[in-house]
Amino acid sequence: MSDPVFRILGPLEVQTSAVDLAPLPPGRHEIVLGALLIEANRVVRVDQLIDAIWYDDPPATARTQVQICVSGLRQHLAPLGQDVSIVTRSPGYILRVARDQVDAHLFAELVAESDVLAREGRREEASQRIRRALDLWRGFALSGTQSRVLQAKAAQLDEKRLSAIETYTELELVLGRHHRVIDDIGPLVTEHPLRERLRGQLMLALYRAGRQADALRAYRDGRQVLVDQLGLEPGEELRRLERAILAGDAGLRPETPVAVTAPTPIAAPAAQEVTPRLLPPDLSDFTGRGDLVELLEAQLTGADRRDAPVAILTGKPGVGKTSLALHVAHRVRDAFPDGQLYADLSGTRTEPASPVDVLDCFLRNLGLPGEAIPDGLDARTETFRGLLAGRRMLIILDDAHSDTQISALLPAAPSCGVVVTTRTRLTGQPWATIVEVEVMDDEQSLRLLGAVIGEARLAAEPAAADALIRLVGGLPLALRVVAARLAARPHWSLAWMRERLADERRRLDELAHGSLMVRASLALSYDGLEPDARRMLRMLSGLDAVTLPVWAGSSLLEIDLFRASDLLEVLVDVQLLEIAAVDLNGSPRYKFHEIIRLFAREQLELDESPQARMDELTRVAGGWLSLAQEAHRRIYGGDYTVVLGGAPLSPPPHSYVTQVLTDPLRWLEAERANLCAAVAQAAKAGADELAWSLAVALVALFETRCYYEDWERTHTQALAAAQSAANHRGTAALLCSLGSLHLSRSRLDEAEQVIVPALAGFAELGDVAGTALARRNLALLHQLRREGTRAMAGYQESLADFATIGDPIGQAHVLSQMAQLELAAQSLEPAAAYLHRALALSRGIGTRRVESQVRYRLSGLLMSQGRHEDAEDLLADVLELVQSAGDVVGHGRILHRLGVINARLGRGREAQRLLREALAVRQQVLDRQGVADIRAELAKLALDPSLDPV
DSSP, X not given: OOOOSEEOSSSOEEOOSSSOOOOXXXXXHHHHHXXXXXXXXXXXXXXXXXXXXXXXXXXXXXXXXXXXXXXXXXXXXXXXXXXXXXXXXXXXXXXXXXXXXXXXXXXXXXXXXXXXXXXXXXXXXXXXXXXXXXXXXXXXXXXXXXXXXXXXXXXXXXXXXXXXHHHHHHHHHHTTOHHHHHHHHXXXXXXXXXXXXXXXHHHHHHHXXXXXXXXXXXXXXXXXHXXXXXXXXXXXXXXXXXXXXXHTOGGGSOSSOOSOOOOXXXXXXXXXXXXXXXXXXXXXXXXXXXXXXXXXXXXXXXXXXXSOOEEEEEOSTTSOHHHHHHHHHHHHGGGOTTOEEEEEOOTTSSSOOOHHHHHHHHHHHTTOOGGGOOSSHHHHHHHHHHHHTTOOOEEEEEEXXXXXXXXXXXXXXXXXXXXXXXXXXXXXXXXXXXXXXXXXXXXXXXXXXXXXXXXXXXXXXXXXXXXXXXXXXXXXXXXXXXXXXXXXXXXXXXXXXXXXXXXXXXXXXXXXXXXXXXXXXXXXXXXTSOHHHHHHHHHHXXXXXXXXXXXXXXHHHTOOHHHHHHHHHXXXXXXXXXXXXXXXXXXXXXXXXXXXXXXXXXXXXXXXXXXXXXXXXXXXXXXXXXXXXXXXXXXXXXXXXXXXXXXXXXXXXXXXXXXXXXXXXXXXXXXXXXXXXXXXXXXXXXXXXXXXXXXXXXXXXXXXXXXXXXXXXXXXXXXXXXXXXXOHHHXXXXXXXXXXXXXXXXXXXXXXXXXXXXXXXXXXXXXXXXXXXXXXXXXXXXXXXXXXXXXXXXXXXXXXXXXHHTOHHHHHHHHHHHHHHHHHTTOHHHHHHHHHXXXXXHHHHTOHHHHHHHHHHHHXXXXXXTOHHHHHHHHHXXXXXXXXXXXXXXXXXXXXXXXXXXXXXXXXXXXXXXXXXXXXXXXXTTOHHHHHHHHHHHHHHHHOTTSOOO
């Protein structure tokens, strides 16, 4: 087989003895050729080539420049003949070339052939084949090529080389050539100290060469690197190998006899009382948790106790329960001089450790010979507790599965202490202290990150460091992965790590380093769930809600509330959900840690079809829509002053609705973040009818509490969906509502731009309710522009429309505005008539909010009649109403009017107090005109000598 023409396993080279080739132009030509060679005989898209050359900053002429590069490469490679060609194939280019003429592809073929030979038992041939593959390498893949994209692909090739070296080393060890292995991989272990498989192979080779001390030193060196850089202990396989080397295990001998003097076997000790020291090492960079450390130390070493103290550490996956337990254990070990026992109970694995097997290990470590260990759980538990009687011993039970698993492992002697870690909430040990281990706060997270990567590096990029902590949500395992990757790549900036984590779709891919894998940690808990609980978790993750009520889980799985509650509590017990708050009916609300949500969404996309995901959104958003519309009805006394959409409703159980909507504005306030998120998610998913219906149903909240940003954001999102779907009614309803928003904020030109097309849209649809609302808004626009005649005409038309559809609240609103026009013209009798009609309509429906608005208008009439004390009395009653309803706008207006009344009655000090309160409220709601009016009143107060001193 001839040498490859194209070589990328090192600096990019094109070499052939058959023809003379000019040197390849560096820069773009080299990058494009490298990208084509990596994907030889496969299409490489033009946009991929653009990314490889310019990454995220391509020029406008990028495609043209790529075409020029490809043309230049074709000319450069022309002397190689028809065996090599660059073919245009939509949407990019293919480099046609025999696979054995590209060293990277030849390398892959040789490794694959070696694998087949090894499986057939032809190990010598397999070793030779993979050796040939490794000889193709001349350095790091594509070294010297200046492209982020190609560097990432080159790193994958480098990783394949290291994997091939490990496979080759395995074959050489099987063939008994451990002396050669030592020379081959010794330098590589130094270069890649975190590769545990490679280090284990070196340890085995050294041991077989009779260098037991060097083999153990290699282990200790590797452990120190892992602890220093990652804060982790070696994996179980490497620890098992170390124990085997210490014991001179005969199983470590090679299959092929070699001339190595075996170590003299050590005679087994006679049965005796021993002091076991089984604690894994403490983390050298353990950070934070000071309050928990202090609590656990006091629990374990307190003098006055009748039973063995048991501390159960519970928390979500990756929160650092084991690290905390071991740190505390090392701090208190002197208080337990008779020894420390440790067991990994494998509670999150498919087959948790059996208490019978754990007791066998404990009894042997306590000095009991194997032949003296009894059969059966009860007998072993009795023997274990008997051996511990009167002894001061610490026991660490890591990753417990259940109360049943640990019960037999707990000592009876009060002189002992126990620390249990678990992801499950264990409640069967009533005397135990339950310690919730939470995620780290920002300060602790920064200290952990700095301990691994260095304080100087942290201080150089404080904003990026803060962003990294937010992206992993303070989860210690995720933080350690980030820190480990940064420590292993000192040339990476924190900002670059932040960019890699920013894409939610890739975040869990990025949170993996060696044996540290956030996804794998979460999968252990997820895989152990019953099918319904797994489905509940992944379906919940599909919602963008901030917190999740029980009814949402019920709606998602179409099950009753109590079954949904049971499943949600299972997820809480295994730390995959958190309790966020208590709902207005007293039931819990739940939330995700963001990393767990991302994991659950991966499972959602794997296991649920797009249609199922749309159905779940429709059901839950339909539930929120049903509740929001019912809240509107209770505020206004019916479906008044609102355009209702035709989105499907999924009402929660009637008992829930009755309980939470006793105070509808309070419910809307509590649910605001979720309701806004539901609008955004429905709009993004193309559920236009749901999006606009829910958006307009929330206006009572937005208007009353002055959530103007939410009002504009939800309506803009829903409007984009409605317009995209040619939903004319939804478009008109949203434009009309946006008109109300702009009028509230005195944006008159913007208001006109949306109200006019809204009115036209409703008129074309023949929608009388919508037309009435749009005409009312247009009349108010004329009124604010001081166009009284046009405003009155518009109100008359709107009033007739509201009367036609039987909307008394709409009529009351319009009559109040007509009264305002008459008051401005000093026509007091018509104004009084309109207001009394409005008051009768609002009282007939029983809506105190609308009634308070009408009574506020009546106070203005009384002031115009010179009846300031009567107006003051009326407003005092109205003030209580708006305060109890949380009506911020109304509160500011009433305080303002009370201040004016007090000024006219000569009470300067009280007027000033009320106006200043009003000023603060109106500034809060960004009422620019109201703020200006109040400041003018305060200025007049300061200059009027007839008033009492201010």
